[in-house]
Amino acid sequence: MADVDALLERVRGARDKGALARLISLVERSLADNDFGEVGIGAAEVEEDGYAVIGFTGAPGAGKSTLVDRLIGSIRTREQEVAVLAVDPSSPFSGGAILGDRIRMQAHTSDPGVYIRSLATRGHLGGLSVAVPEVVRLLQRVGYPWILVETVGVGQVEVEVVGEADITVVVLNPGWGDSVQASKAGLMEAADVFVINKADRPGLRDTRRDxxxxxxxxxxxxxxxxxxxxxxxxxxVGKLLDSLVGMRAEMAASGELSRRRGERRVRELERLIQLGWSRELARLPLAGLVRERVAAGAVTPRAGAQELLRQMLLSGAESEA
Ligand SMILES: Nc1nc2c(ncn2[C@@H]2O[C@H](COP(=O)(O)OP(=O)(O)OP(=O)(O)O)[C@@H](O)[C@H]2O)c(=O)[nH]1
Ligand SMILES: [Mg+2]
Structure with missing residues (x-):
């Protein structure tokens, strides 16, 4: 993977965005191809408080992209670099995905201290839950101190992505029921910071009180x-950034940051094990037959699964011998 090392150097040294885009594509492609091989960029973790991953979630149209765009501005005013990952779980294509956000954030694309990328992961191995941590790890390894992750989409996936950030920002709007919606979606527990955006709209006091x-x-x-x-x-927005800076420092000092990251890495490990297992199972010569027999009701799903697992353990033992 000398190629990868060379690309990494170009990103670290000259902030070559083309090289970074190629690296992310490598990660995406390896996931799309169900290629479980070493991508070669996930090796080591950098030190704990050199970076923070901030996730943004909330209802469609709540103003997440506008907020992220503004936050990029505030971070840049403080002369720090920032990478933004716009995650679109509903689309199998990146690039064209989230066109509106691209336009919105366009003002920053010529700034060498800002990297914006959309990530579309439907249909990839493990989808979002595997791609996001890998790309975040890449961004963190090339030295971005701020990594902002915005999700488009609704429901389950949002909550899934929430688990991939150090600090989760839940964006609400004034108006009846918004906080109720958030609580139904399970976002209340996930939130580290609440933002009531569109504070220029009526109903701000009520929403805050709710x-x-x-x-x-x-x-x-x-x-x-x-x-x-x-x-x-x-x-x-400056106040939001202050609050994120404070929270990040607190979490680093208390050990919460490394606790969360450790948990995240273990979750990622478990997902990868599951994916690896199911892929290996599907490759067994017997897999098709067992599937047919389960479909026909000749064998129970549990018995079928047990048979395949046994086969897999046997073939593993043989290849080791
Ligand atoms: N009045 C008002 N409008 C806002 C504010 N923030 C964002 N908007 C508008 O709300 C609309 C949606 O904003 P986006 O930033 O695209 O919202 P989003 O949450 O990223 O939307 P999705 O990515 O589609 O989920 C746009 O027309 C914004 O201009 C605000 O503070 N006040
Ligand atoms: Mg958006």
Whole structure:
């Protein structure tokens, strides 16, 4: 994988965005091809508090992209670099995906300190849950101190992606029921920071009060902060960044950051083991036959699974002998 090393050097040295795009494509392709081989860029983790992964989630149209765009501006004002991953779980294509966001963030694309990339992972091996951590690890290894991950899409996938960030920002809007929606989607537990964006709209006070009472009910001794923003004007975005900076420092000092990252790595390991196993199982000569027999009702699914697992263990033992 000398090629990969050369690309990595070009990104580390000159912030060659073309080289970075090629590296991400390599990761994507290896997942799309169901190629479990070493991509060669996931080797070691850099030191713990040199970077932070911030995930943004919330209802469609809540203003996540506008907010991320503004946050890029604030981070750049503080002369730090930032990478943005826009994750589109519904599309098998990257590049054209999330066109609107591309346009929105276009002002930053000529800035060498900003890297924006959309990641479309439907149909890939393990989908999002495997691709996102790999690409995040790549971005972190080439030295981006801020990695912002925005998801488009709804429901389950959002929550899944939430698990891939150090700090999760849940974006709500003023208006009846938004916080109720968030709580139904399981986002209340996942939130480290709440943003009430579109604070220029009516209903701000009510939404804040709803949210606060919901958090009270949750009874956490350490409820997440609530930041009000108007992403279109940038109002409140500096405050959001301050709050992220503070939280990141606190989490690093308390050990929470490394605890979360350790958990994430173990989850990733488990997913990869599952994927590896199912791939190996599917490759067994017997797999097709067992599937047919299960479909026909001749064998129960459990007996079929047991038979295939036994076969796999046997073939593993043979190849080792
Ligand atoms: N009035 C007002 N409009 C906003 C604000 N923030 C974003 N918008 C508008 O809301 C619309 C949706 O914003 P986006 O940033 O695309 O929202 P999103 O959450 O990224 O949307 P998806 O990616 O489709 O889920 C756009 O028309 C924005 O201009 C705000 O603070 N106030
Ligand atoms: Mg968006």
């Amino acid at each position: 949210l606060e009472s919901m958090l009270d009910l949750g009874g956490s001794p350490n409820p997440p902060p609530i930041v009000e923003t108007v992403a279109t004007s940038g109002e409140g």
